[in-house]
Amino acid sequence: MSKLTKFSSKDIISDLPRSIHDLILTKLPIRDAVRTSVLSSKWRYQWKTMxxxxxxxxxxxxxxxxxxxxxxxxxxxxxxxxxxxxxxxxxxxxxxxxxxxxxxxxxxxxxxxxxxxxxxxxxxxxxxxxxxxxxxxxxxxxxxxxxxxxxxxxxxxxxxxxxxxxxxxxxxxxxxxxxxxxxxxxxxxxxxxxEMFKFCNMDKLALTIRAPNLKHLIVEGNFEDLYLKDTPLVVAMSICFYPLAWRGDILRKVPVTYDYLKSIEIGNMDYEDLDKVVYVLHLLLQSPNLQELQISGRDEAPDPPHYRTADFDIWERQCPADFTFKHLRTAKLSHIITKHDMEFVKFVLGRSPLLEVISISLDAEYGEALEPVNEVLRFRRASPGVEMRFVQGSSRCY
Known part of the structure; x- marks a missing residue:
């Protein structure tokens, strides 16, 4: 019993290495970190060197x-x-x-x-x-x-x-x-x-980015345009469209191929907005090694629409006949509602020969979702072994 008592009274925490003490202090609210001074003489001034x-x-x-x-x-x-x-x-x-x-x-x-x-x-x-x-x-x-x-x-x-x-x-x-x-x-x-730039802003900026070592780009807001002039090493790009702006066509003017770009995420996409459709299309065309694609549709349509409306067949009509997503493995398409949205699903399925999994989120009640599911199942698939997952609900703009 005496040995047990002796063992129990030992201050094990205070005898831990200083690096562990520092880690413990960083996990505490800073006022509590200061209060550890009363624990023992070993803790008295450790907060002073955090x-x-x-x-x-x-x-x-x-x-x-x-x-x-x-x-x-x-x-x-x-x-x-x-x-x-x-x-x-x-x-x-x-x-x-x-x-x-x-x-x-x-x-x-x-x-x-x-x-x-x-x-x-x-x-x-x-x-x-x-x-x-x-x-x-x-x-x-x-x-x-x-x-x-x-x-x-x-x-x-x-x-x-x-x-x-x-x-x-x-x-x-x-x-x-x-x-x-x-x-x-x-x-x-x-x-x-x-290497990483994250920008959320409501001002209507036609932003030009010159960052030769940039690998991750996250932008969200009411930009008029996003001009990627010198970003050859971008690996992942995430863009969240706001309802207004994005009026430019700057990507069509930039003869740049994003050889390192593996992942693209688009939020609040409006497949009926011609400017946004063209922007995304040319971004996809310039990303030959894309492996992951995630696009979330718009929350709601503007009333009345403030933009030029894209044709249903714009994806096929504006895309070169021999274009394919040569390396695309996974796709997640959320908030699919309209015929314009479904045309993009059809475009991805028909142009992705190595696609392994596609997740499609349909904004419809269970009974109403049966028809669009059957429609998607009838689309031509460039990848015969693709796994198709249908999900209720949607992912909103982050």
């Missing part, structure tokens, strides 16, 4: 008065940073309470001397909305030359004239930011190592 700092609304003390809660939150972050000792590799701030950028500037000033590698700033504030300018991003952020990941949400982004870009940045995400076309294009081209 390399990943995450401040969000969970870090707030519960207060009925939001102004008091905000002040305590701001004071807590500043005290923590001033007592911190060592590098800070990741700093994430996601708090709806903050309405001023003064405090953020002070925090960024501290971490500017900490070899920051990853920065996430999401401070929408209680008045934020798509057409409401966000807080101005502190200019000191443009001096963080060692960043390899940057995510900004709900800020107004305006770099100083002397800003040349981020030489080490590989991941860039901008969500709901207020930014000009020139700034975003210069920002992208100023990141020579950029």
């Amino acid at each position: 390399t990943e700092l995450v401040y969000d609304d969970k870090s707030l003390c519960l207060r009925d008065d939001k102004n008091v809660a905000e002040k305590e939150f701001v004071d807590f972050i500043m005290r923590f940073l001033m007592l911190h000792d060592g590098p800070i590799l990741k700093f994430k701030l996601s708090a709806s309470y903050l309405k001023e950028s003064t405090e953020i500037y002070q925090w960024l000033l501290v971490i500017s001397m900490k070899d920051i590698k990853e920065l996430v700033l999401n401070v929408p504030g209680h008045k934020w909305k798509w057409d409401y300018p966000g807080l101005s991003i502190p200019r000191i952020i443009f001096t963080f030359q060692k960043l390899n990941r940057l995510m900004l949400s709900a800020f107004t982004v305006k770099p100083p004239v002397e800003f040349q870009g981020y030489p080490c940045l590989k991941y860039l995400e901008l969500h709901g930011v207020t930014i000009t076309l020139k700034v975003i294009e210069n920002l992208i081209s100023g990141c020579p190592l950029l």
Whole structure:
């Protein structure tokens, strides 16, 4: 019994390697990480050397008065940073309470001397909305030359004239930011190592992307066009159309073949919108090694339609007679409703000789779905062994 008692009283957690302690601290809300100081002498100051700092609304003390809660939150972050000792590799701030950028500037000033590698700033504030300018991003952020990941949400982004870009940045995400076309294009081209770019924006931009090392592209919004001028290494592309815009035909003007592009995902596709159909068609034609295709149809048709309507046979008529999806293995087509939608299903089945699985989601009740299912089963299949899966419901725009 004495041996059992001795074993039970041993502080196993405190004797774990320092790297495990650091991992444990990163999994806790930051206030709880600080509270581990009371566990034992070995834990007392370990929070001071945490390399990943995450401040969000969970870090707030519960207060009925939001102004008091905000002040305590701001004071807590500043005290923590001033007592911190060592590098800070990741700093994430996601708090709806903050309405001023003064405090953020002070925090960024501290971490500017900490070899920051990853920065996430999401401070929408209680008045934020798509057409409401966000807080101005502190200019000191443009001096963080060692960043390899940057995510900004709900800020107004305006770099100083002397800003040349981020030489080490590989991941860039901008969500709901207020930014000009020139700034975003210069920002992208100023990141020579950029591998992933995610952009969600409501402004009608004709965006040109020059990123020779880009591999993953995710865009969502009301763009007028997306001009992929220098992106030869793109492996995966995800585009979510919004109901308006996308009026351009820039892809037809670009003699580019995306040899590395393996996966294409399109959200909120309208098979009756001529401009969107032509955009997607030429993207498919320029992707000879495509292996995965996922397209989700529109949520609802505009009333009245604001676009030029595509003909039913446009996919076959505009496509070269000898074109096939030579490497397409899987296809997922969601939210199939109209005859225009069904024509695209027919096009994919008839042009994919190596297709292994196609999943088709029909927006219809069980009894009503029987007829379109039978219609699809009658379509010619270039791949005789293709597995056809029919699903009720649909995948919406992400």
